[in-house]
Amino acid sequence: xxxxxxxxxxxxxxxxxxxxxxxxxxxxxxxxxxxIPDYRAMVLTRTYDAKAIALQRTGRLGTYASCLGQEAVSxxxxxxxxxxxxxxxxxxxxxxxxxxxxxxVEMFLCWGxxxxxxxxxxxxxxxxVCIPVATQAPHATGVALAFKLRGEARAxxxxxxxxxxSKGDIYEALNLAGVWQLPVLFMITNNQWAISVPREAQTATxxxxxxxFAAGIPAEQVDGNDLIAMRHAAGQAxxxxxxxxxxxxxxxxxxxxGDHTTADDATRYRDDESVSRHWKEEPIARLRRYLADAGVWxxxxxxxxxxxxxxxxxAAAETYLATPPEPPEAMFxxxxxxxxxxxxxxxxxxxxxAAALIAEAKGNG
Amino acid sequence: xxxKITFQQAVNEALAQEMERDETVVLMxxxxxxxxxxxxxxxxxxxPLGITKGLYSKFGDRVMDTPISESAFVGAAVGxxxxxxxxxxxxxxxxFMGVCFDQMFNxxxxxxxMFGGKAETPVVVRTMFGAxxxxxxxxxxxxxxxxxxxxxLKVVVPATPYDVKGLLIQSIRDNDPVIFCExxxxxxxxxxxxxxxxxxxxxxxxxxxxGGDVTIVTLGRMVHIANEAATNLAKDGIECEVxxxxxxxxxxxxxxxxxxxxxxxxxxxxxxxPRCNIATDISALVCQEAFDALKAPxxxxxxxxVPVPFNDTLEDLYIPDAAKVETAVxxxxxxxx
Numbered sequence: 116x117x118x119x120x121x122x123x124x125x126x127x128x129x130x131x132x133x134x135x136x137x138x139x140x141x142x143x144x145x146x147x148x149x150x151i152p153d154y155r156a157m158v159l160t161r162t163y164d165a166k167a168i169a170l171q172r173t174g175r176l177g178t179y180a181s182c183l184g185q186e187a188v189s190x191x192x193x194x195x196x197x198x199x200x201x202x203x204x205x206x207x208x209x210x211x212x213x214x215x216x217x218x219x220v221e222m223f224l225c226w227g228x229x230x231x232x233x234x235x236x237x238x239x240x241x242x243x244v245c246i247p248v249a250t251q252a253p254h255a256t257g258v259a260l261a262f263k264l265r266g267e268a269r270a271x272x273x274x275x276x277x278x279x280x281s282k283g284d285i286y287e288a289l290n291l292a293g294v295w296q297l298p299v300l301f302m303i304t305n306n307q308w309a310i311s312v313p314r315e316a317q318t319a320t321x322x323x324x325x326x327x328f329a330a331g332i333p334a335e336q337v338d339g340n341d342l343i344a345m346r347h348a349a350g351q352a353x354x355x356x357x358x359x360x361x362x363x364x365x366x367x368x369x370x371x372x373g374d375h376t377t378a379d380d381a382t383r384y385r386d387d388e389s390v391s392r393h394w395k396e397e398p399i400a401r402l403r404r405y406l407a408d409a410g411v412w413x414x415x416x417x418x419x420x421x422x423x424x425x426x427x428x429x430a431a432a433e434t435y436l437a438t439p440p441e442p443p444e445a446m447f448x449x450x451x452x453x454x455x456x457x458x459x460x461x462x463x464x465x466x467x468x469a470a471a472l473i474a475e476a477k478g479n480g
Numbered sequence: 481x482x483x484k485i486t487f488q489q490a491v492n493e494a495l496a497q498e499m500e501r502d503e504t505v506v507l508m509x510x511x512x513x514x515x516x517x518x519x520x521x522x523x524x525x526x527x528p529l530g531i532t533k534g535l536y537s538k539f540g541d542r543v544m545d546t547p548i549s550e551s552a553f554v555g556a557a558v559g560x561x562x563x564x565x566x567x568x569x570x571x572x573x574x575x576f577m578g579v580c581f582d583q584m585f586n587x588x589x590x591x592x593x594m595f596g597g598k599a600e601t602p603v604v605v606r607t608m609f610g611a612x613x614x615x616x617x618x619x620x621x622x623x624x625x626x627x628x629x630x631x632x633l634k635v636v637v638p639a640t641p642y643d644v645k646g647l648l649i650q651s652i653r654d655n656d657p658v659i660f661c662e663x664x665x666x667x668x669x670x671x672x673x674x675x676x677x678x679x680x681x682x683x684x685x686x687x688x689x690x691g692g693d694v695t696i697v698t699l700g701r702m703v704h705i706a707n708e709a710a711t712n713l714a715k716d717g718i719e720c721e722v723x724x725x726x727x728x729x730x731x732x733x734x735x736x737x738x739x740x741x742x743x744x745x746x747x748x749x750x751x752x753x754p755r756c757n758i759a760t761d762i763s764a765l766v767c768q769e770a771f772d773a774l775k776a777p778x779x780x781x782x783x784x785x786v787p788v789p790f791n792d793t794l795e796d797l798y799i800p801d802a803a804k805v806e807t808a809v810x811x812x813x814x815x816x817x
Contacts, residue, residue, distance in 0.1 A: 201563070230593070230594055230595070230596040231596045232596070233594060233595045233596040233598065234595065234596030234597055234598040235598070239598065240562070240563065242562075242595075243594065243595055243596075247582070247586065250555070250582060250583070250586065250587055252555070253551060253552045253553075253554070253555020253556050253558070253559060253583060254555055254556070254558055254559030254562070254587070255559060256552065256555070256556040256559065257555065257556035257557055257558060257559025257560035257561070257562075257563065257565075257567075258559045258560065258562065258563040260556055260559075260560050260565070261559075261560045261563035261564055261565045262563070264506065264541070264542075264565070265564075283551060284551050284552070284555065284582075287547075287549045287551050287552030287555075288552050288555070288556075290547055290549060290552065291546070291547060291549060291552040291553065291556055294547060295544075448597065449592045449593045449595075449596065449597035450592065450593055450631055450632055451592070451632070451634075451656050452592075452600070452654070452655040452656055455682075455683055455729075455730030456683070456730070456733075456734075457730065457731065457733050458730075
C-alpha cells in the first residue's frame with residue numbers, strides 16, 4: 116500500500132503558563148527587553164477592552180465583543196505586520212489593529228455605532244472589523260491577488276475564529292489562496308467557543324489547522340497565550356508570504372475568558388471551574404513573569420504602565436463621547452460615488468423632515 | 481454607417497478595449513480563459529458561450545480561470561477592487577447568485593457605506609440571465625429585480641449591441657459595484673457598434689420609439705418584443721412610446737413620468753416573475769407620482785409567477801411575446817373611465 120500524501124501539524128510553545136522558557140527562545144526574544152513594547156500593547160489592549168465593557172454597561176457604547184485572554188494572539192501577529200501589509204480583522208483583534216495604526220478613538224467610534232470609526236486615518240487599506248462570520252476571507256484573497264499581480268512584497272492577514280472554520284467562505288478562500296499561491300496568513304484564533312457552542316461541537320477534526328491541508332496550504336498550531344510563539348510563527352509566515360512563498364494557516368490556541376459579547380452571559384453554558392483553570396494560562400501574566408524573571412520589568416514599571424494605559428484609554432473614551440453624532444443625511448453619504456438624482460431627492464426631503472422635527476422639539480421645549 | 485457586430489462581440493470588444501486602456505482591469509470567472517494551463521490555452525475558447533474568447537491570448541494572467549467557487553472569486557474580486565484593481569467577474573448564470581449573493585449584497589454593496597466612505601469597490605459582475613435557451617428553471621431566471629432592491633449596487637440590463645458596449649465600458653470605469661445582466665438570447669443579435677470606445681451614462685433611459693397613445697416601459701430582451709408590438713399596433717393607428725430603461729439602478733424615473741404625463745397610459749413589460757419586479761416598481765412609481773395623468777389602469781406584462789419551464793413549448797408560452805403586449809396595449813386604449 117502506498118501513501119500518496121502525509122501531513123503533520125507542528126505545535127509551538129516557548130513559554131509555559133508560569134512564564135518559564137521550556138525551549139530556547141528565538142533570536143528576537145533573547146533580549147527580553149525587546150518584548151516590552153509587545154507587553155505594553157497587550158496591557159493597553161486589555162485596558163481598552165475593560166473600558167469598552169464599562170462604557171457598554173453604562174449605556175455609552177453598543178454591544179461589544181471582548182478579547183479578554185486573547186491579547187497575545189492579536190499582539191503577536193500584529194507586532195510582526197509591516198505598514199504595507201493589510202489586516203482584515205474580526206471583532207476580537209484590537210491588539211493588532213492598534214499596532215497597525217488604528218486609534219483607540221476609532222475603535223470606540225466603531226463600537227459606538229459610528230462608521231466614521233472605520234475610516235482609519237492611519238492604515239487606509241486595512242478593513243474594519245468584520246462582524247459577519249468568515250465573509251472577509253474571500254476579500255483577503257482578493258487583496259492578496261492585487262499584491263501578487265503588481266509584484267508587491269506585501270502580505271495580508273485574515274483573522275477568523277474557530278466557529279468560522281465551519282463556513283464555506285473559509286474553505287473557498289483557502290482553496291483560492293492555495294491554488295493561486297496568494298500572500299495571505301489565515302489566522303485562526305481558536306478561543307474554544309462560538310458563542311455557546313464549544314469547539315468539539317463545531318467540527319470532528321482533531322485540529323482546525325488541518326483544514327488548510329485540503330487547500331494545499333501548510334499549517335501549524337501555536338500556543339496563542341504565548342506571545343513569543345505567536346510572534347515567531349506569524350513572523351515566519353508573513354516573511355514567507357511577502358517573499359512569494361504563498362499562504363499559511365496558523366491556529367492559535369487560546370481561551371475566551373469573557374462572554375461572547377456584552378449581550379451574552381457565558382455562565383449560562385460553562386462552569387466557573389474551567390474558566391478559572393484557563394485564567395492560570397492567560398497571556399499577560401505569563402509574559403510579565405518572563406520579563407520579571409529576566410530582570411527587565413519591575414513592580415514600578417507595571418504600576419507606571421497601568422497608569423499610562425488608563426490615562427490613554429480614558430482620554431480616547433472622552434474624545435469618543437464628545438464626538439457629535441452624524442447629521443441625519445449622513446445615511447445617504449457614502450452609498451455611491453455620486454448620489455443618483457432620485458436618492459438626492461430623498462436626501463433633501465430627509466433634511467427638511469429632520470429640520471422640522473428639530474424645530475418642533477425646540478417649540479415644545 | 482458604423483459596422484455591425486453581435487451583442488456578444490460587443491461585450492468582448494468592450495472588455496478588450498478597457499483592458500488595453502487600463503492595466504488594472506482584470507477578468508475572473510469559470511472557464512473564461514478556456515483551458516489556462518492546459519494544452520491549447522492560447523486558443524482560448526472563452527467560456528460556455530465564448531464571450532471572452534481570445535482575451536487570454538491578448539492579456540495572459542489578467543484573464544483568470546477560477547475554481548468553481550463563486551463565493552471565493554466574487555469575494556476576491558470585491559477585495560481586489562478595494563486594493564486598486566478593477567475586476568470584471570463573470571458569474572456564468574445569474575441563477576448562481578444564490579451561492580455568492582452575500583458577497584454582492586452584504587459585502588460589495590456595503591463597503592463604501594460601512595467603511596465610512598474609505599473604500600471604493602469598482603467591481604463589475606457580468607452575468608447571463610433570461611429564458612429561451614431551453615436551460616430549465618435553474619439556469620433561466622431574470623433576477624435583476626433582486627439586485628435592484630439593494631442600495632449600493634448598480635444594475636445594468638442592456639438591450640442592444642450598441643448599448644452593451646457603452647454600458648459595459650461605463651460599468652468598468654464606474655467606482656461602484658455593478659451587476660451587469662446580459663440576456664442570453666441577445667448574444668447573437670447584430671447591430672451597429674462604433675469601433676472606438678464610448679460610454680453610456682447610467683440612469684438615462686433610451687426612448688426607442690416615440691408615440692403619443694401608450695407608454696411601454698421595458699428592458700433587456702423585452703425591448704425588442706415591445707418594439708415589435710409597437711410596430712404591429714401602429715398599423716392600427718395606436719402609437720406607442722417605448723422606453724428602454726437600460727439601468728434599473730439608478731433608474732431614469734423622469735423619462736418614465738414625462739412619457740406617462742404625455743400619453744396617460746402605461747404598459748410595463750418585464751420578463752421577470754411578477755412579484756416585486758421592475759414592472760411592479762414602475763407601476764408603484766407612476767401611481768404615486770403621476771396618478772392624475774392616468775386615463776386607464778396600468779397593465780403589467782410579465783412571465784407567470786412560476787419557475788421557467790424546461791419543456792420548449794411551455795417555455796415559449798412562459799416568455800412574454802408581442803401578442804401579449806398588444807393585448808395589454810389594446811386593453812388600456814379601450815378602457816373607459
